[in-house]
Amino acid sequence: MNGPLAPATVDPTVAPFVDRILAARAARTPLRIRGGGTKDFHAARLDGDVLDTAALSGIVDHEPSELVLVARAGTPLAEVEAALAAHGQCLAFEPPRFAHGGTLGGAIASGLSGPRRVSTGSARDYVLGVAIVDGRGQALRFGGRVMKNVAGYDVSRLIAGSWGTLALLTEVALKVLPRPEAETTLRFEMAEADAIAQLARWAGQPLPISASAHLEQTLTVRLSGAGSAVDAARAKLGGDPVPTHTADAFWNALRDQSAAFFTVPGRTVWRVSLQSTAPPLGLGPQCLEWGGALRWIAGDVDADTVHATAARHGGHATLWHGGDRGRGLQRVAPGVMAIQRRLKAALDPDGLFGPGRLFPDP
Amino acid sequence: MGKPELFPALSTADRAALLTRLGAVLPATSLLWSAEDTRPYECDGLSAFRRVPLAVVLPETEQQVVDVLRICRDLKVPVVPRGAGTGLSGGALPMTEGVTLGLSKMKRILAVDPLARTARVQPGVRNLAISEAVAPHGLYYAPDPSSQIACSIGGNIAENSGGVHCLKYGLTVHNVHALRMVTIDGDIVELGGLGLDAAGYDLMALAIGSEGMLGIVTEITVKLLPKPVKAQVVLAAFDSVVKAGEAVAAVIGAGIIPAGLEMMDQLATRAVEQFVHAGYPLDAAAILLCESDGTPEEVASEIARVIDIMRNCGATEVRCSRDDAERLRFWSGRKSAFPAVGRLVPDYYCMDGTIPKKNLAAVLDGIARLSAQHGMQCANVFHAGDGNLHPLIMFDANVPGQSETAERFGADILELCVAMGGTITGEHGVGMEKIDQMCVQFTTPELDTFHAVKRAFDPHRLLNPDKAIPTLARCADYGAMRVSRGALPFPELPRF
Ligand SMILES: Cc1cc2nc3c(=O)[nH]c(=O)nc-3n(C[C@H](O)[C@H](O)[C@H](O)COP(=O)(O)OP(=O)(O)OC[C@H]3O[C@@H](n4cnc5c(N)ncnc54)[C@H](O)[C@@H]3O)c2cc1C
Numbered sequence: 001m002n003g004p005l006a007p008a009t010v011d012p013t014v015a016p017f018v019d020r021i022l023a024a025r026a027a028r029t030p031l032r033i034r035g036g037g038t039k040d041f042h043a044a045r046l047d048g049d050v051l052d053t054a055a056l057s058g059i060v061d062h063e064p065s066e067l068v069l070v071a072r073a074g075t076p077l078a079e080v081e082a083a084l085a086a087h088g089q090c091l092a093f094e095p096p097r098f099a100h101g102g103t104l105g106g107a108i109a110s111g112l113s114g115p116r117r118v119s120t121g122s123a124r125d126y127v128l129g130v131a132i133v134d135g136r137g138q139a140l141r142f143g144g145r146v147m148k149n150v151a152g153y154d155v156s157r158l159i160a161g162s163w164g165t166l167a168l169l170t171e172v173a174l175k176v177l178p179r180p181e182a183e184t185t186l187r188f189e190m191a192e193a194d195a196i197a198q199l200a201r202w203a204g205q206p207l208p209i210s211a212s213a214h215l216e217q218t219l220t221v222r223l224s225g226a227g228s229a230v231d232a233a234r235a236k237l238g239g240d241p242v243p244t245h246t247a248d249a250f251w252n253a254l255r256d257q258s259a260a261f262f263t264v265p266g267r268t269v270w271r272v273s274l275q276s277t278a279p280p281l282g283l284g285p286q287c288l289e290w291g292g293a294l295r296w297i298a299g300d301v302d303a304d305t306v307h308a309t310a311a312r313h314g315g316h317a318t319l320w321h322g323g324d325r326g327r328g329l330q331r332v333a334p335g336v337m338a339i340q341r342r343l344k345a346a347l348d349p350d351g352l353f354g355p356g357r358l359f360p361d362p
Numbered sequence: 363m364g365k366p367e368l369f370p371a372l373s374t375a376d377r378a379a380l381l382t383r384l385g386a387v388l389p390a391t392s393l394l395w396s397a398e399d400t401r402p403y404e405c406d407g408l409s410a411f412r413r414v415p416l417a418v419v420l421p422e423t424e425q426q427v428v429d430v431l432r433i434c435r436d437l438k439v440p441v442v443p444r445g446a447g448t449g450l451s452g453g454a455l456p457m458t459e460g461v462t463l464g465l466s467k468m469k470r471i472l473a474v475d476p477l478a479r480t481a482r483v484q485p486g487v488r489n490l491a492i493s494e495a496v497a498p499h500g501l502y503y504a505p506d507p508s509s510q511i512a513c514s515i516g517g518n519i520a521e522n523s524g525g526v527h528c529l530k531y532g533l534t535v536h537n538v539h540a541l542r543m544v545t546i547d548g549d550i551v552e553l554g555g556l557g558l559d560a561a562g563y564d565l566m567a568l569a570i571g572s573e574g575m576l577g578i579v580t581e582i583t584v585k586l587l588p589k590p591v592k593a594q595v596v597l598a599a600f601d602s603v604v605k606a607g608e609a610v611a612a613v614i615g616a617g618i619i620p621a622g623l624e625m626m627d628q629l630a631t632r633a634v635e636q637f638v639h640a641g642y643p644l645d646a647a648a649i650l651l652c653e654s655d656g657t658p659e660e661v662a663s664e665i666a667r668v669i670d671i672m673r674n675c676g677a678t679e680v681r682c683s684r685d686d687a688e689r690l691r692f693w694s695g696r697k698s699a700f701p702a703v704g705r706l707v708p709d710y711y712c713m714d715g716t717i718p719k720k721n722l723a724a725v726l727d728g729i730a731r732l733s734a735q736h737g738m739q740c741a742n743v744f745h746a747g748d749g750n751l752h753p754l755i756m757f758d759a760n761v762p763g764q765s766e767t768a769e770r771f772g773a774d775i776l777e778l779c780v781a782m783g784g785t786i787t788g789e790h791g792v793g794m795e796k797i798d799q800m801c802v803q804f805t806t807p808e809l810d811t812f813h814a815v816k817r818a819f820d821p822h823r824l825l826n827p828d829k830a831i832p833t834l835a836r837c838a839d840y841g842a843m844r845v846s847r848g849a850l851p852f853p854e855l856p857r858f
Contacts, residue, residue, distance in 0.1 A: 314556025
C-alpha cells in the first residue's frame with residue numbers, strides 16, 4: 001500500500017537524485033536532465049548542470065503475458081528492445097534513436113514516435129505509469145502497471161513529451177505489444193498530391209499499413225500484421241516489393257533521421273504535424289510520413305509562413321534543427337501557454353529543469 | 363451514503379442574483395430551479411448518492427456555456443458538468459449549493475470528414491450516434507462502453523471510458539484528436555489538433571479522464587476507424603476461474619491481441635442467461651468471450667489459434683459464432699450484464715478495479731472471502747484482457763444496514779485491488795464514490811500535485827470541486843476510521 005497510511009520510502013537508486021535536486025534548488029542552479037544525449041540537438045537552449053540518468057538503469061519488471069514492461073529511466077533503449085525481442089515483443093511506437101546510447105527515459109520524455117505511429121499510436125499512448133522526482137525533490141508515482149486507470153489526473157501522459165522540463169523521470173511502465181508476424185514493403189512512383197490522396201483512401205479501408213513515406217517522387221509503404229493479411233493487402237495494393245534488408249534499412253534511416261534528407265550539413269529542418277489530407281504545402285524539399293500527417297520541410301523557410309501553414313491545416317510546426325531558435329521551437333496559443341506555465345510552476349516551482357529548452361522564459 | 367459538502371449556503375439575495383443573471387443569458391427552457399424540475403438531476407448512474415442542485419442549466423451554445431461559467435465564477439458558485447448521467451461513480455452528483463451544467467442540448471454532429479476519418483461533434487452526442495452517423499462511410503468510433511446507446515461523448519472524455527474492444531483499439535484517450543474546452547474563467551482553449559500530436563505539453567491527455575474538474579468540453583474531434591471486414595467470437599467455458607484466467611494469459615502470451623477478451627463468473631452468467639438467453643452454459647464456473655476481427659484470412663487463422671489455446675487450457679466447451687447474428691447474441695449477454703444483475707436483486711453496486719492479470723485468481727478468491735464475510739453476493743464481469751474487473755455487489759437498500767455493508771464491501775474490494783498492484787478505477791472514475799480510496803492509492807505529495815494541476819486550470823476551485831481528489835483533511839479522517847476498524851486491511855497480502 002502506498003497511501004498516507006504507509007511510511008514514505010525512497011528507492012535507494014533514486015535517493016541520490018533527490019539529494020542532487022534539493023542541492024540544486026538550494027543553490028538556485030538549473031539542471032539539464034540528460035539520458036544518452038541523443039536529442040541534445042533539439043533544444044531552444046541547453047542550460048544548467050547536466051543531471052545524467054545513467055545510474056537509474058535496469059529493467060524492473062517484464063511480464064510478457066501482462067504486456068507490461070517497467071524499467072528505470074536511464075535504461076538503454078537497446079537493452080529494453082532486446083529484452084522485448086527475446087519474447088517476440090516490441091515498443092509499438094518505434095521510438096527514434098538518432099544516435100547510439102539513447103535511454104528509455106529520453107524516448108518517453110521526448111514523446112517522439114517513429115514511422116509506426118500512424119497505425120499503432122504514439123509514445124504517450126503506451127505510457128501506463130511513471131515515477132518522477134519533482135522540482136521540490138519529492139519522489140512521486142502516477143498511473144500504474146495496469147492497462148486502464150483513471151484514478152487522478154493522467155500526469156504520466158503529461159510527462160511524456162515534456163522534454164525534461166517538468167520533472168525527472170525515474171521509472172516508466174509501458175504497454176508493449178507482440179511484434180508483427182509478417183512485414184513487407186512496397187514502392188510506387190507517384191507525385192505528392194497523388195500520394196496524399198492514395199494514402200487517405202487506403203487508410204479508410206481495413207489494410208495493415210504500418211508506415212508510409214513520400215520523398216521526391218516515390219511513395220514507400222510498409223504492411224505489418226498476420227501473414228495472411230499482409231499477403232492479401234500486398235496483392236490488393238500492387239507496387240514494387242522492396243527486399244527485406246533494403247526495406248529495414250530504409251525505415252530505420254527514416255526513424256533515426258540518418259537518411260540523406262536529414263543529414264545535409266547546415267540544413268534547417270522544420271517538423272510540421274497537421275491533418276493528413278492537407279494538400280502539398282509547397283514550402284520546399286520535403287519528406288512526408290504518417291499517411292500525410294507529418295511533413296518534414298528542409299531549407300530556410302520563413303518561420304511565420306510555416307507556423308501559419310501548419311495552423312491552417314489544424315496542426316503545428318516545430319523548428320526541428322538549425323534555424324533561428326531564439327523565439328522557441330513551437331508556438332502555443334496564449335490561453336494554453338498560460339495553463340502550461342501554471343503546470344510548470346506546479347511541478348517545478350523554481351524553474352530548475354531545462355529552463356528555456358522548449359519555450360522562452362516568460 | 364452521503365458525504366459532506368464544502369460550500370456554504372448562498373444567501374437568498376445571492377441566490378436571486380444568480381438566477382437573474384443566468385436567466386439573462388439562457389433561454390427560459392434552459393434554466394431549471396424549482397425542486398420538481400431539478401430533482402431528476404439529483405443523481406447519476408450511482409443512485410445511492412443524491413443531492414438536488416440549486417439550479418440546472420442546459421446551454422444550447424458554447425457562448426452560453428461561457429456566459430454561465432463567468433457568472434458562476436463571479437458569484438463563486440460551484441459548477442458540476444453533466445452529460446447523460448450514466449456515470450457510475452457519482453461524478454455528476456450535483457452540489458446543493460451549486461449549478462449543474464447539463465450538455466444534453468448540445469448534441470449536434472458538426473462535421474464528418476470521411477477522407478481524414480474524423481468527426482467533430484458536440485459533447486452531448488451519444489457515443490453510439492457517432493458510429494451510426496459515419497457507418498455509411500464504412501467507418502466507426504471504436505470505444506464502445508456498454509452504456510453506449512445512452513452515454514455522451516463528453517462524459518466519455520471526462521471518464522476516459524473504455525469498452526469491450528479497447529484491448530485492441532484503445533480507450534477514449536487513444537481515439538480523440540482534439541478538444542475545445544471552456545475554462546471556469548470563460549476562456550476557450552483548444553487542445554490536441556487534427557495532426558497526430560500538438561504543440562507544447564500534452565494537455566489533452568490531462569483533460570481526458572479529468573472528471574469534469576478542469577473545464578467544460580464543448581467540442582470533440584474523434585478519430586474514426588474503418589470497419590473490420592469480419593469479426594468472429596469464441597465462447598469458452600471453464601470449470602474454474604483459475605483455468606479461465608490461465609487461458610487469458612495464454613492467449614496474450616501467444617502474441618494475440620484479440621479485439622475483445624471478456625470473462626464472466628457463474629453468478630453473472632446465470633443472471634444474464636435469464637435476461638437475454640444468449641445461450642451461455644450454466645454449469646461453467648466462468649466463461650470467456652474472445653473476439654477476433656480483421657480480414658477473413660486473419661480472423662480464420664486467429665480463431666483457430668484461440669480455439670486451440672482454450673482447449674489446451676482445459677475449456678470444458680468451446681463454441682465459435684457461425685454468423686454475425688450469433689456473434690451479437692454471444693455479446694448481448696456480456697453487454698447487458700449490469701441490467702441483468704439489476705433484475706435479479708433490488709440493488710447492485712458496480713465496482714471498477716484494475717489488477718495485473720496474473721493476480722486474477724487471488725483477487726477473485728479475496729472477493730469470495732469478502733462476500734462471505736459481509737454476507738452479500740457478488741457477481742463478477744471482467745474486461746479480462748485489460749485486467750479490469752467489475753464486481754457487482756447485490757443487495758437491497760430497503761433492508762436497514764445493507765447499503766452501508768455494500769459500501770464497505772466495495773471499499774474492501776478496491777483496497778484489495780490496490781494491494782494486489784492495481785488501481786481503484788479502470789474506467790468509471792473516482793467521482794464521489796471512491797474518493798476515500800484515493801487516500802489509499804496516493805501519498806500526500808501526490809494528492810497535492812493533483813490539487814496543483816487542478817489549480818492550473820481552475821484557480822478558483824469551482825469546477826466539480828468536491829470530486830475525485832480528496833482533501834488531505836478528508837484523508838486524515840479516513841485513515842483514522844480505517845485503522846480503527848482493525849489495523850491494515852488484508853494484512854496477509856504481499857505489499858507492492
Ligand atoms: C449500464 C452501464 C454500463 C456501463 N458500461 C461502461 C463501460 O463498458 N465502460 C465504461 O467506461 N463506462 C461504462 N459505464 C459508465 C458510464 O456510462 C461512462 O462513465 C460514461 O462515459 C458517462 O457518460 P455520461 O454522458 O453519462 O456522463 P455523466 O455521468 O453525465 O458524467 C460523467 C462525468 O463527466 C463529467 N462531464 C460530462 N460531460 C462533460 C463535459 N462536456 N465537459 C466536462 N465534463 C463533463 C461529469 O461532471 C462527470 O464527472 C456504464 C454505465 C452504465 C449505467
